[in-house]
Amino acid sequence: MAMQLTRETLVDEHAELTAVIGALVEQAAQRPLPASAVAPLRWRLSRLLLAHLAKEDRLLHPLLQRGDDPVAAALSRRFEEEMGGLADAFKAYMHDWNGQQIADDPDGFQTATRGLAAVLADRIRREETQLYRHIPGATPPAEVDAGALRA
Template sequence: MTLQDLYEDHRQILRLGEKLIEVAAFDPPHMPQLVAARREIAQAMARHLANEARLALMPLGASSDPYDRALARRYTSDLLSMRQSSSAHMGHWTMDAIAADPREYRLAVRAQLRMMAARRQWEETEFLPAAGRLAAGRRAPLRLVG
């Protein structure tokens, strides 16, 4: 696993999210397939976050550069918010709730995917490139933290 693989993981997770929406498009949804799609995305996220922590978060958090450490703090803070949102989503959208309102469930999944896409954008423009520079031993010019 390399830093470059993390970029592909992002795209794979979003594809799995779209697959989840497709599975939920049936009225009533096909619950076994929906459960499998939810499990698949959760497993992909868990693997990705573990690899991202090892390859990017830990090195940036241990860096002597205040900007790198600020990126690591933001990553952690944003991840906590994302996990809270995801937990609330999963808690609300039980199988019974999905069966009762599959259209609203699809809208809720799309909202979660938009949040993930925004995070992916930040990670791919700031967080992962900083980890790449650090791994390559290159120092970026001094920047303002924040």
Template sequence: MVTGVPHHSALVQGLVNDHRQLLQAFGRLKHCAEAEDPGAFKHALVDFKALLVPHLLQEAIKLYTFLRQELKAQGNQQAYQMVNGYKAEMGGIGDAAVRFVETYTATADADIDFVGVRAALDDIGKLLGDRIRREEAELYPLYQSLH
């Protein structure tokens, strides 16, 4: 075992639970955007961000750092590069999602373009859904296999 970030046996189940909560919060966000209710929409934005940011930090520290240190120590260059790709991609997705939340949280209620919001949410939803499926199918089993 490489010293550094330890393996956490309950991490994957916690991250999967986070995914379910994030998807539910995202569904509420979409519902509020469809209803064109600025107050509810902004509340849903805050709730979504409150779930998203800790999830991203936990993945960054406990999942990616552990995987990178272990795979590097094993000399598994192919898996190491895959994890690096996931990490970089998640950084971009996370930044875009947080930027979206912060932009519309700061936008005056009367200035929220719900047509644009719904289009952006459709794009974000596709990215997040695809990402969650791939993490749960590839990264999480890899993490579990290294314990």
């Protein structure tokens, strides 16, 4: 059974990603840094983000790029091209900040986590306000409250 792609599903996934990265930012700010809370949040974020990106790659971008709307197709291609940088930044974050590096440099980890949160917040805001409105049958975009991630 094929999954139907809806704006609401993607926005719900963004809300979950926002909650997890927000919790990670909060944990990264604590001293002593609670490693037992940080590790599961990082891996949950990784699973959620990779699943979401795969859905966009397999369903959203092909839908918009093969559709009749040239504006949607061009916008989708631009977002798809930008995704490489975000994916690389996320992979580097996960690689560079393993348990030992986090323990050795909690302030650096906090800074890196806040930076990642800001990048994700910007991407979420732009997808929800610019890209997702082109999904066939999409409802108008609601206001995106991703600013809390920049704390």
